[in-house]
Every structure is written in C-alpha cells, then in structure tokens.
Amino acid sequence: MFDTVHLTNMLRSEVEGIPETGLPLDAFPDKIQEIILNLARYENFNVEYTASIVLSAVATAIGNSCHIRIKGEWKTCPSLYMMLVGRPGLGKTPPLGFIYKPINEYDDRLHEKYNEEYDEYERAMSAGKHGSDGEEQLLKKPNFVTTVIYDSTPEAMMNIHQHNQRGITLVVDEILALFNSVKRYNSKNNLIEDLLTAYSGQPLKIIRKSESRPVLIKNPCINVIGSVQTNMLQEVFRAEFLANGLLDRFLFVYPKNRKISGWRREERNTARPDIMNQWRTIINRILSIPCILDDKGTTVNPRILTMSDDAEEYFYEWYNGIIDAVNAIENDADVESRKMKLNGHVARLALLFQVMKWATDSGDMQYIERDSVESAIRMIDYYEETYRRIQETIVINSIGETKEVWLSLLEERFTSGDAVIAGRKVDMSRRTVYYALDQLCRLKHPLIEKLQHGVYRKLMTENTDAPYTIALSSCQDTVQSSQSAKVQSATTLKSEDHE
Template sequence: MSEASDGTAMPQAARLRDARVKNSVQQTGNGAECYGTDAGEVIKSAAPVFPLEVFPETLQGMMREADERLNYGIAFTGCSMLLAAASAIGNSCMVKMNPDWLEGVTLWMVLVGDPGTGKGHALKRVLKEIELQDAARYKVWMEDMKRYKRALAKFEKDKKKELVSDGDEPEMPVFKKTILSDVTPEKMGRVHADNLRGICLHVDELAGWLQTFNRYNASNAQKNYNTTWSRSPLINDRVGAGSIRIEVPCIMVGGTIQPKILPDLMAESRGDDGFTHRLLFCFPDAEAKPWNREDYDRSIFSRWDSVMRTLLALPYEVGDVVLPQVLTFRPDAKGLLHDWQGILTKEANLCRSGYTKGVYAKIGQYAIRLSLIMQMVRYACKEGSKEDISIESVNSAIKLAEYFKASHLQIYEEMESRSPLDDLPDDKITLYHALPEQFKKSDGKAIATTMRMASRTFDRFVGNKTFFRKKLWGEYEKQL
C-alpha cells in the first residue's frame, strides 16, 4: 500500500483518484486543456462530442434518425431534450443531498450554431408536448374567463342593490402556462407565481433575452436570474405591481445564438457576478445541410413525446398542497458522484483563472441536477425508479457534466482569442491582411481600389486607431 504525503497509508481507491486527477491536469473534460502560466491561464479546446450513450437506447435511435432525416444534429437534439425534460419535471421532483440541501432541475441551455444548422428546430420539436399542454390550458382558461366576466357583471349589479358583499366577488381564473418567450422580469415573476411547478423561458434567439436586460436595470435583472438559478426565494416588490414571493423558483432558460453574438452574451460584466458561469453551452462542429428530399416518418419523436407526457403527469399540487417527490441517491451512486466532485475540485484548484473556477463550481452543481433529470428520463422510459437515483444515472450525469465543461471552456477560448478584426465585414478583413505592416496612404488606397472599396470608406477605415497608427504624414502602421 502506498503512502500519503504525511506518511500514512493511502487506500487504493484514493491512489486511483489521485492518478486520475494528475492525468486530468492537462485534459479537463472532453478534449479541453487547462494549464497555468505566469501570464494567466491558457485554454485550448476542441469541439467536444455529445455523449449520445447517456440516453436509453430507444431514445438514441430516435436521435440518430432525427439527425439523418431532419438534420437536427445529435448534440442539439440531446441538449434540447435535457432542457425539455427539466421543464416538464419542474418542481415536481427534487433530490436530497443532505437534510438541508434539496436540489432541483433548473437548467440554462445555450445552443450555439450558424444559421441553418438545425439548432432551433430541434429545440422547438422536443418542447412540443409542453406547447400542446399550454394550448389546451389556454383554451380552458378562455372559457373560464367568459364565465368569470358574466359572473363579475352579475356581482357588480347585485352589489349595487346591496344583495352581495365584497367577499362574494368571483375569483379570476388563472392561466398556468409553462413556456414563455419575450417577457419582462416582472411579468416572468407573475407568471411563475401562477405556476409554481416551474416555467421555461424559450427564446429562439438569445440576443432578444439580452435585450430585455438592457431595457431595464441590467445588474438587477442578472441578480434576479442568478437568484432563481440558485433556487433561493425570489422576491419582487414594485410599486403598482404588488408583491411576489416564490419560495422555490424553477425557471429554465433555453435558446439559440449565433457565434458572432457570443461576445454580447459573454461580456465581462456578465461574468463578474457568476451569471455566465451558469450557462450550459452546446457548440458542436455543425454546418448547414441541404434539405432531405425524402419524406420522413412523423412518428420519429413519438417515443420522446411519450416520455414528456409521463414527466408532465408527475404530481406536484394536490389541491392547495404542494407535494414534490423527493429522491435520494443510492449509496454507490452517491459515492461515485462525490468521488467525481472531488476530482473536479482538484482540477479547479490547479487552474489560475477565477472565471474557470466559477465554471467548475457550477458544473459540479449541474451534475446533481443532471443526475435527477436522467433518472426521471429513465423512469419515463420504464428503465428506472422514481424513488431514488441509480449509479447509471449518475454516470450519465458525469459524462454530460464533462461535456458541458469542455463546451464552456471552448466558448471561453473563443472569447479570449477574439480580435477586433472579427467584428469587421469581410471586405475590410481582406484589405487589412493585404496591406503591408507599414504603408503609405496612397499605396493603401491603391490596394483598396483593386478590391473595389470606395475612397471614403478607406479613409474612414485607415483613420480607426484600433487598427492603424499614423507614424508620419501620409504613413501608417498596422496595430494588430
């Protein structure tokens, strides 16, 4: 038996864990490297591969077929399924980590890809059962509102005749919807108060989500979202809007974004309070594909729709009583999760970047949530229990956590390596590379003319101090 640094015997399991940690210093997650330098942390990451095997086999076949026939992409479909499952489960299920710690399923999912890569279609399709539920509830609510308006008119007439008291006023019906799109933070809170099971903010383009921050106090908006992610009580007191208090918020966020918009999402101010640490990124090597000429079987997603209906049917409210199902980890599953989290912590401590440490911390918490989600998906596929979490579900959650960790580091690398040139149109990028390091303005204008760039456009471009420095009269030097 080997010895620890203090001379005591080190158990074999501990030696194996330490060996894995040493091997993971250079390889953190799925293809990502993390190592420290005097100048700070350097991260290199390849596009991680989504672990298809985490899902039950019946769903794996569906995902492959959706990729082949609909060009949805396995990664986009898989990540969308996680968000949809979490939205269906909501607060109906929680997992007990210790007597004072109940964890839920809150996810913030960001699908990154160029136009035409199928990211938005995949997300919309797997959310279909929730959309159908919302549509059915809306239809019932509209009928209830008609009856309510008639009852209210009668009440007001009877009140004038002093036939009824204020306590007899009819109660306005509530529309419990799950999926929201473009809403203000205040409106979102009111909708959630009507549906304590949980809501899903589905934004086709997450740039629109960011714009809602800009319309209001951005720092307060981020703070409120961070609060809901941590499942701490959400309190909203605004003049004229009344008070809202949600003890256990459950707000999923999911949407798509193009790579060129990532700088807005990953702005430094959003990382200062840990907002971006909470994001799960799906950024596969995906490209637009031509439409499939052959018809496809519309029942491709029938198995998934059945899973969603099972999850949506999980009880949460019985009358006025809230009764969430509280699961526990089986001993071997909890042991595996703790061993992995210990390795994750050692990896985080070896990294120098404060931002990366924040990502690691949130990924650890996500592993718990993903364990619960995967267990309930297995239950809905009739492959698992809804009483406790198995080692199979934890193993799947760890693979997913490693995937999302690598994806986040990939995005981080993308932002760290960005150049101001990336924000220029293609013609100016081409011209910039064609210009010598030092040049006379007349020579530069001649090169621009060969590229059919207008003289005024060139003059404005060469006057931009981000890209050029004026050395002498009529002579310039490139800055990048």
C-alpha cells in the first residue's frame, strides 16, 4: 500500500507540474502528499500554499508539547511565522480555512468546556459560595482557553496565551493588518517586540497599569500566518521591520505560477475521498500529544527530541557551509542577517517532519531522523528561493523613471560614493541608494555587478537606447515615455557633467 501511494504521488506530481514550482512535495509523508494533491484536484487549491499551511497547522498542533534540541541547551518549540504572497484571487484564504478546520473544531470543544465550567461557577456564586457541608469555599473563575486567534488586541492575545500554555496562533487574512496594529495602539503596543521575543524562546513578561498583576509566559509558543497581496509588498518590507529582524523570522510563500487555475468539473458519480476526515485524523493525533505542565501550571515540560547521530552530522555540515560563507565576507555590512536564522528554521521544520511521520505511521518520535533534517533543508531552500524572487519583484516595482535616470548619471564603473552623489540629484536617500545597489546585483539578470567593496560596474552598455528601460521592460507591462521635471533636470545635469 505504501509503495502504491508513493508511486501514485510521484506520477501525479509530475502530471501536475509540481517539480517546476520548486516545491519539494516529496519531502512530506506520503499520506500528507496525497491529501495535498487531492485538495489541488477537488478543491482547486494552490499546492504551494496548501503545503505551507499544512506546516503551519502542524506547528500549531504540536505547540509546546514537543521541542527540538538544536545544540547543547539550545532547544526550541516548532513555532513558524509565515506569509502567503500573491495576487488577488490566487487562492490564499480557502486552503487556510480548510487546513485549520480541525484545530478550530478543537477550539470549539475547549469553548464548550469553558461555557460549562462558567455556568457551574455562576451557579455556585449565586448559591453563596458554600459547599454541601455548609463551609465557605473559594471558587476559581474559569479561564477562556483557545488556540487560534483571528482578531485580538496584543493585551488580549497575551492573556489568552497565559491560559493556553500549549501555544497560540495568529491567523490574519491580511498580514498588514497585524503590522499596522502597531500604529493603531501607538506607543502602548509592544506587539512586534513580543513577537521577536517569543520567536527567540525568551520569557514574555507584560506589565501594564490595566492589569491587576503582570502577565508572565515562561515558554511562549506563538505561530503567525497571514497573506499579503503582491502590490503591498513594499509596505511589508519597511525599513523598521528589516532593521529589527522581524522579516528574517518569516517564511514566504510566493508561487512561481501566478495564474489562477480554471475549475474542473467532476462526474457526479465519481467517488471522492473524504479528505477532511483523513486530515482531521492526523491533526487530532498530534493534538493528543500531552503538553505537560509543572504543579503550578506555569511552566511547560515538553518532550525534547534530539537528532540522531547521522542527522546531527548532516545538520552541522550544512550549517557550517553557511558559516564558512559568512566568515569569508570581510565587510560586516555585506552579511545577510537572514542567513544566520536559517539553522533555527531548519530545526523547527525537522521537528515538524518527524512528528508528521509519526502521525501518519511512517516513523516514530525517538529521534529526529536524518531524512527529516534533509526534508527541512529542502523546504528552506524552497522558501529562500521564494524570498529571493520577492526581493526581485520589489526592486522591479520600485525602479521607476527616477532610478533609471539615477543609473544613467553613473559611469560604467563607479563607486558607492558616486552612487550616493548621483542619488542626491534625483532625491534618493542614502539608504535607498545602498538598497538599490544591493538588489540590482541580485536580480536574475543583474543590471550591475559588485567588483569589490564599494566598487561596481554596469552590465548594460550604453550603446543602446534607454538601456535600463529595455532591461526592465521584460518585467513591466509598460514603460513611461515621458520624464518628470525632476528627471529632466537630472538628465540635464548629466549632460552638463560630460561637457
């Protein structure tokens, strides 16, 4: 049966063109691959979104019940911050609702339990707090416990997490709504700082005048998943979120094929698999893993999974390759902070893959095995490639006529200082200039190349008309034919410089 499902998945993946997307679907256990492929067929879900949401949901279901030991005393829960990027109508929200449905059902059961306990509490309060023997009893007000939060203030979110030590997940239809809540609550909002702290596994301590006592979460486990439209990416990639490392903690899903699939009719008598029940069985098994607390109920004692010897050796060899590449960089400004977060991403994903194997009866939870680490690295390679394409999209969308003229003001070989001076002539800030230099070097078809620290060379010769416009035309639908007064002025300056 296993071989049949495995072979069938391979053939279906080839037919659906999944290898061309770059998504390593075969990294998932066969039963979960089958679910993802069936959702693509019967629900018209995008495979890349669906597979990634599966990881988010599994991370939510595990929560603080299991941690992975990365190195020494460095252990982490499997929480993920994930962003689904795409044009309107590409289908980001439907798979999110489907995949998270069993967890929402789990929350419904928690809510029913809370209502029963609260009704009992109110009856006892109205009876005068007395027991059957007539002695007064101290009654504890029940706490509302839930896992998935769709809309909440930062204060309420932390209160909910305090009462659900297993962990919580923020599911936001538009990720910008989450980021913009920072502005909504002004200086009182520490949401971004709390997310940074939680991701690092450090205790969250919230002290506010409105609270009768401080909120202390010793073992935070917060997942975040939301979507963003492609034309809003520049709002997400704001300098503040790049500087504080928030975006380094996000995994991005940006499908290569951005065309919306047409609907396919199924014959009415065609047998259809019970996809939801299959998926519910897997998630419920993961939710059944106990999240053990201490006697006070404030500290979790998770099951710690350690990598097997060959898995650890493979993991270290992979990460040492990144360390060697970083050590070879002389200028600190050229080091990408994102690369230094990849070890944590891979470890979390390796834990997810191992638990998924256990939940589908294709593995156990004695150790994190090598194939789980390999699967995690393949997924990170996929996410880093999507991140690179997002960066390329942002650059292409931001390079307008102003930046075209800025490039035209530069000689074929120029320094970063020359670029800053030219940038002033078209009102480009120093930060924007350095960002543009970096990103123009990273394009799939780079416009410039970095020869050495602070020295660049154009890769497009100036013996063609409007060379940079031509270079960009393949990525843009139209190119503006007229220049603004500022651009015309900058062009005049260039002519005067050559005279």
